Amino acid sequence: MFGTVLVANRGEIAVRVIRTLRAMGIRSVAVHSDADAGALHTRLADVAVPIGPAPAAQSYLSVDRVLDAARRTGAEAVHPGYGFLSENVDLASACADAGIVFIGPPIAAIEAMGDKIRAKQTVAAAGVPVVPGRTEPGMDDDAVARAAVAVGFPVLLKPSAGGGGKGMRVVRGPEELTEQIAGARREARGSFGDDTLLVERYLARSRHIEVQVFGDIHGTVVHLGERECSLQRRHQKVVEEAPSPLLSPAQREAMGAAAVEAARAVGYTGAGTVEFIVDAERPEEFFFLEMNTRLQVEHPVTECVTGLDLVELQLRVAAGEPLPFGQDDVVLDGHAIEARLYAEDPARGFLPQTGTLVGLVEPAGPGIRVDSALAVGTVVGTDYDPMLAKVIAWAPDRETARARLAAALGRTAVLGVATNAAFLRDLLADPDVVAGRLDTGLIERRGERLTSAGPPPDLHAAAALALLLEAEPDGPVADPWDDPGGWRLGEPAWTVRRLQAPGGDPVTVRVRGRSGAAEVAVGDGDPRPATAVRDGDQLHVTLGGVTTRWTVAHADGTVWLAGGGHVTALREHERSTGAAAATAVDGAVTAPMPGTVTVLRASLGDEVAAGTPLLVVEAMKMEHVLTAPLAGVVTELPVTAGQSVRLDERVAVVTPPAPAEGE
Known part of the structure; x- marks a missing residue:
């Protein structure tokens, strides 16, 4: 060893x-x-x-x-x-x-499976069914467009190199081809250094199922069961589970055997994953998508149901040891589900987010596993992928695993950067997800149902109490001598805080009294009796007889609170910089996240229609096209290709035409 x-x-x-x-x-x-x-x-x-x-x-x-x-x-x-x-x-x-x-596997296997075009040809020769499409190497833009028309819309453009959904584009009609081909090539070139594309038939109501394979240098190749990865957004997996709720034992055996044949076809050793696409209505028909010649992000669910450490097996196989088991020894026990925690804001179109962690609570408990590199002080920037951690739950049955995972996400608090934790909880509660009726388009179809949930009740009251307890942990919630405009004889003074959530209006919160006997009024609401107790990063708030617990942190004029599965940042309005005000200017275009300008599509003086692409901003390996908010002339374009931009930085202004005389 x-x-x-x-x-x-x-x-x-x-x-x-x-x-x-x-x-x-x-x-x-x-x-x-x-x-x-x-x-x-x-x-x-x-x-x-x-x-x-x-x-x-x-x-x-x-x-x-x-x-x-x-x-x-x-x-x-x-x-x-x-x-x-x-x-x-x-x-x-x-x-x-x-x-x-x-x-990892032999160089020849990486070469054969790393090129999706060659991979499809290799496994097809071994008798493994492949997705219909066009996979000729070296197709230029015109050839890709002709192939798309020949295959029939909708089609999927895929980079021949790489994975993780980067560069994949669904094209629903010929009018989209030019834009989508250019974007797919640009993203593939930036992520993998290779912009070769292939074209496949797009199966809208498909299920994505992959099989974990393992081989050693002594000729043994086995599979360790399958993982269902159908819950995806922008072709990026979000939730994975093992085993798939779709497959029967016979279907599992057939798919596993096909995966082993695909691995044998390239003399595979080590850990690998053979990915298939399945028609949700006809699970007996499956098609080879690609083979990943590495460990997968979602490997923990396989470890949970097999009891194996896949990294240890990788090390032992690479050191020349034989696999210590055969196919008949592989037994799947129970069910495991994994959720990927991303630094992104679902309410803003899942745009990547940045920040510094000022507080962290990771869940624990029976059947719960967290794979994470997070710690207080961790800086989440734009240089790398936005995935922060994975939360995994195992149980003897799927429903218990799902419930455990949802509860664990509710106990997860990442303070300092927005995440998709609440979205993941809502996704796990979706009736189709509960029933195991999954497909790769489910998240897009649900849309705002999964992303429009507002903050939990009493958020603003809890934030105001947290701020005032922080200032005076053992004294009055509001000291009238520190409030120049509120104290008077006869009754305690109100201390006023104005707090603003991202995208929301400022909310006025009034507090008076002591932490053990306070009153809180939010907005125009009536005062309610309140108590607040702070224990480290935990805040216990009782309002109207109901007690809630929050994880709280305060940094740079922002109060971060996590409770009920939601994490919200509330900025003290008096200290806000007003940077967001630029978004209210007619025709102003602002950066939706920190990133880098990769392409300028417009120039100063251009006349543009509403929706015309102006520039492209890339962050965390994702491209975002910024468009004209209205028709007019580009009068400001203060950025250049390669320039870094901040969140909400103004990057362009489109000025509407002056009204004609007499209008």
Whole structure:
């Protein structure tokens, strides 16, 4: 077994791999960019090596810098995690040349399955059914457009390289082709360095089911059951579970056998995933999508139902050991469901969010597992993927696992950056999800039903009490001598706070009394008796006889509160910068999130119609096209391609035409 292993990744997967290395007594080496100096994975590892500045291309995606770190620390093997260099032939080849073991499949298997065009040809030759489409290599834009017309709309454009939904575009008609082809190529080139596209038939009511396979160098290839990954948004998985609620034992056996044949076709060793698409109405028909030659994000659900540590198996297989079991020994026990916690705001179209963690509560309990790299002080920026953590629940049956996961998400509090935790809870409560009636379009169809839930009751009252308790934890909730305009003889004074949630109007909250006997009035509402007790980051508030518990933090004029599965930031209105005011200017276009301008579609003086694309902002590997809010002339365009922009920064102004004389 290896004595030292370098983990060529960051975030929760680096933490997860390092924990298995520690359990096996193997010395671990972490690498990190300048942005990740002090991150949790660097603190857990035995050794941490800086490998460059924040941009991934200059750090985590640099084969030379990763190999240099491996040589300097005496690493005998490199574990690439997922994403970044995990399916990179150059890294695998460089490791081989340096006499370092790449913990992954053979180079030939990476090459065969890393190119989706070649992968489909390879497995089709092995008798595995594939999705109808056009997969000729080297198609230019015109060829891609002709292929789309030939396949028939709607079609799916997919990058030949990479994965994770990056660069995938659904095209519903010929009028969309030019724009979508350009966007798919641009995103694929930025994410994978390769803008080759293929065209597939788009199955709108499909289910996405994948099979975990494992092979060793002694000729054994097995599968470890399937995972259902049909709950997706923008082709990115959101919730995964094992086993699939759709498949019968016979269907599971057939799909598993096809996955094993696909792996055998390329001489596969190590951990891999064969992904299939299934018609929700005809589950006996399945089609090969792709094979991921690495560990998957959702591997914990397989670990929960098989009792296996997949990272340990990867290490043992890479060290030359045989798999310690055969296919007949694989038994699936119970049910597991995983939810991906992202730094994003569902109410604002799932736009990526940034911030610094000022408070954190991660759930625990029977059957609950959290894979995370979060800690108070963690900075969530725009350089990397917005996934923060994964919350996983196991139980003997699916319904108990689902209920456990929903409850665990309700106990999750990430303060300092907006997340999708409340959205995930609402998704798990959807009647079709409860019943196991899943498909890849479910989230889009639900739309605002899953994203429009408002903040929990009494949020503003709790925030005001938290602020005043923070100022005077043991004294009066409001000290009249500190309030220049409110104190008078005869009764306690009111202390006034104006608090504003993102996208909402300021709300006036009045508080008076002491923490054990206060009164709170929100807006025009009548005063209600209240008590407030602060215990560390926990705030217990009683209003009208009902007690609620909140996780609370206060930083930079913003109060973060988590309760009832929701996390909300309330800014003290008196201290607000007024940056959002620019959005009220007619024709102003503001950045919906921090990011980088990648493309300018318009120029100063251009006449544009409402909805005309003006520029593209990229953040966390996602593109967002900003359009003209009205018809007129582009009179301000203060940005350039490559420029970084802040949240709500004004990036363009379209001025409507002056009314004609006499109007």
